[in-house]
Amino acid sequence: MKLSLIHRSLLALALGAGLIGSTHAQTTLLNVSYDPTRELYHEYNAEFARYWKEKTGEDLTVRQSHGGSGKQARSVIDGLEGDVVTLALAYDIDAIAEKAGKLPADWQKRLPHNSAPYTSTIVFLVRKGNPKNIRDWEDLVKPGVEVITPNPKTSGGARWNYLAAWGYALKKSGGSEETARSYVTELLKHVPVLDPAARGATNSFVQRGLGDVLLAWENEAFLSVNELGPDKFEIVVPSVSILAEPPVAVVDAVTNKRGTGKTAQAYLEYLYSPVGQKLAAKHYYRPRKPELADPTHVARFPKVNFITIEDLGGWQAAQKKHFADGGVFDQIYAR
Amino acid sequence: MAAAKTFRVLPGFNITLGFTLAYLSLIVLIPLSAVFLKTTELGLDQFWNVVSAPRVVATYKLSFGLSLLAAAINTVFGLMLAWALVRYSFPGKRLVDALVDLPFALPTAVAGIALTALYAKNGWIGQYLDPLGIQVAFKPLGILVALVFIGLPFVVRTVQPILEDLDTELEEAATSLGARRWQIFRHVILPILLPALLTGFALAFARAVGEYGSVIFIAGNIPMVSEITPLMIITKLEQYDYAGATAIATVMLMLSFTLLLVINGLQAWTSKRTGRDR
Numbered sequence: 001m002k003l004s005l006i007h008r009s010l011l012a013l014a015l016g017a018g019l020i021g022s023t024h025a026q027t028t029l030l031n032v033s034y035d036p037t038r039e040l041y042h043e044y045n046a047e048f049a050r051y052w053k054e055k056t057g058e059d060l061t062v063r064q065s066h067g068g069s070g071k072q073a074r075s076v077i078d079g080l081e082g083d084v085v086t087l088a089l090a091y092d093i094d095a096i097a098e099k100a101g102k103l104p105a106d107w108q109k110r111l112p113h114n115s116a117p118y119t120s121t122i123v124f125l126v127r128k129g130n131p132k133n134i135r136d137w138e139d140l141v142k143p144g145v146e147v148i149t150p151n152p153k154t155s156g157g158a159r160w161n162y163l164a165a166w167g168y169a170l171k172k173s174g175g176s177e178e179t180a181r182s183y184v185t186e187l188l189k190h191v192p193v194l195d196p197a198a199r200g201a202t203n204s205f206v207q208r209g210l211g212d213v214l215l216a217w218e219n220e221a222f223l224s225v226n227e228l229g230p231d232k233f234e235i236v237v238p239s240v241s242i243l244a245e246p247p248v249a250v251v252d253a254v255t256n257k258r259g260t261g262k263t264a265q266a267y268l269e270y271l272y273s274p275v276g277q278k279l280a281a282k283h284y285y286r287p288r289k290p291e292l293a294d295p296t297h298v299a300r301f302p303k304v305n306f307i308t309i310e311d312l313g314g315w316q317a318a319q320k321k322h323f324a325d326g327g328v329f330d331q332i333y334a335r
Numbered sequence: 336m337a338a339a340k341t342f343r344v345l346p347g348f349n350i351t352l353g354f355t356l357a358y359l360s361l362i363v364l365i366p367l368s369a370v371f372l373k374t375t376e377l378g379l380d381q382f383w384n385v386v387s388a389p390r391v392v393a394t395y396k397l398s399f400g401l402s403l404l405a406a407a408i409n410t411v412f413g414l415m416l417a418w419a420l421v422r423y424s425f426p427g428k429r430l431v432d433a434l435v436d437l438p439f440a441l442p443t444a445v446a447g448i449a450l451t452a453l454y455a456k457n458g459w460i461g462q463y464l465d466p467l468g469i470q471v472a473f474k475p476l477g478i479l480v481a482l483v484f485i486g487l488p489f490v491v492r493t494v495q496p497i498l499e500d501l502d503t504e505l506e507e508a509a510t511s512l513g514a515r516r517w518q519i520f521r522h523v524i525l526p527i528l529l530p531a532l533l534t535g536f537a538l539a540f541a542r543a544v545g546e547y548g549s550v551i552f553i554a555g556n557i558p559m560v561s562e563i564t565p566l567m568i569i570t571k572l573e574q575y576d577y578a579g580a581t582a583i584a585t586v587m588l589m590l591s592f593t594l595l596l597v598i599n600g601l602q603a604w605t606s607k608r609t610g611r612d613r
Contacts, residue, residue: 070572074575151570153574154569154573155573156573193555193557196556196569200552203552207452208452208456208458208472209455333559334558
């Protein structure tokens with residue numbers, strides 16, 4: 001059948017209108033996250049979209065962006081339109097509030113549990129059989145032990161590693177600022193390579209065969225063991241470690257502009273629901289409400305005595321004291 | 336009054352110049368001026384404090400020292416490679432010729448990971464060097480290896496066309512006049528190649544100074560020992576210290592610019608001296 005030019009144009013117009021019409025009912029959210037949450041949010045997004053469709057009849061697509069936590073925060077500051085951010089540490093979201101004013105300074109109080117629906121901690125990944133017999137923090141500074149950890153100045157995740165070590169030395173009996181500093185100084189002498197990001201550090205340890213122990217987030221340690229074979233590595237949980245709280249927040253400036261405030265809020269609140277908690281535990285994050293998660297998943301997490309970031313004065317204080325230019329970390333290397 | 340008008344291939348000198356300047360501004364000058372503007376957020380005192388911190392100064396020494404060294408190594412071996420490719424024919428020559436460009440094409444992170452895998456203690460090469468007490472990966476030596484790798488094509492590609500133009504008759508004439516091999520190289524060939532060698536050196540150096548991706552994997556990144564200047568900039572950015580990051584970038588730019596200016600001046604001078612001035 002031959003169509004005249006006018007007919008064809010009309011047809012194209014009708015198709016175009018149809019497309020516009022269908023995208024109109026379609027809401028999208030952008031979740032700006034950090035690296036290791038990829039699999040968790042991939043699954044969670046699908047679950048939430050289903051829930052949202054049932055509840056409101058709205059079609060929802062959640063897109064994800066992943067990268068180093070600090071880099072992701074900078075992207076949002078510079079204009080990446082993330083409706084929600086789910087990053088590795090509160091300091092990075094503080095920076096979005098402070099540098100760009102895209103959300104209020106008290107954002108962390110808006111959701112329960114410091115806005116962290118799931119947590120993790122810092123554990124030791126050692127080679128199979130634990131040849132250097134590493135059990136606790138003291139073993140890391142024994143002669144001949146090499147420790148792999150990323151640079152806390154460039155890696156947000158590594159700031160938790162550093163603070164876990166600091167907190168351990170500070171809180172143990174007889175501990176003080178001085179003993180904490182001398183312990184961390186000694187520990188850093190056992191670090192042969194400071195990779196700029198957690199991925200690089202894992203790579204050095206796993207692929208390059210460098211070091212005897214990798215300081216890692218528990219969820220990432222589980223992933224390494226499962227992906228690379230339980231016959232190569234094992235996880236050692238120290239007696240004391242830090243409670244790592246990767247927080248989540250709605251970016252008000254973006255949601256106000258895009259009119260997605262309600263959806264974004266619900267998206268984050270749903271993380272605290274049984275579905276969200278189950279998925280977090282499945283992907284090796286410690287759920288805030290373990291009673292909601294699958295008991296077999298929860299059983300994977302050994303008991304740890306936690307130090308919290310509040311014990312160390314909160315992120316702003318810790319950042320200033322340890323990682324700012326001329327801070328404790330710089331002083332240790334300037335010796 | 337005016338001297339005989341010189342013939343120009345492109346019409347309209349004014350238009351061409353205007354376009355060149357506008358284009359250069361858009362692509363180079365505007366982004367660079369943004370760097371300088373951001374730096375002005377710092378007072379002079381603060382600026383000086385940032386750029387003269389011992390840890391930052393250590394990175395300048397490492398970055399610029401190793402980049403110059405890598406460019407020098409590439410100049411020597413690049414010349415040898417170009418010579419072999421131009422003067423001799425051997426099976427697989429085209430393949431080798433294509434291989435030279437590979438460091439251009441490879442994503443730098445891939446190069447870094449590959450080199451680290453080779454030179455780490457458990458790597459193909461590293462396992463033999465380690466018992467000899469030579470550690471390459473995660474030491475400054477590793478940075479040098481990476482910089483030599485990424486800078487290889489520059490000298491080869493700048494020297495090659497000049498060598499192709501170079502008649503063997505010149506050398507034959509020199510031989511017939513009783514010149515020895517070293518004399519021929521020193522007095523006949525080298526002066527002709529020198530401008531191209533310097534250009535290649537400058538390009539390889541500039542590339543090495545700015546290199547991040549390949550170096551970062553092999554460097555070890557220990558403060559005061561094996562941190563490069565670009566890593567310092569990233570470190571500042573990770574702390575949301577935009578002004579500090581651009582301050583270091585400014586110093587790096589000025590240092591590089593000065594060095595390139597010197598090299599270009601040297602190149603112009605040698606061109607003139609050898610009569611290949613255009």
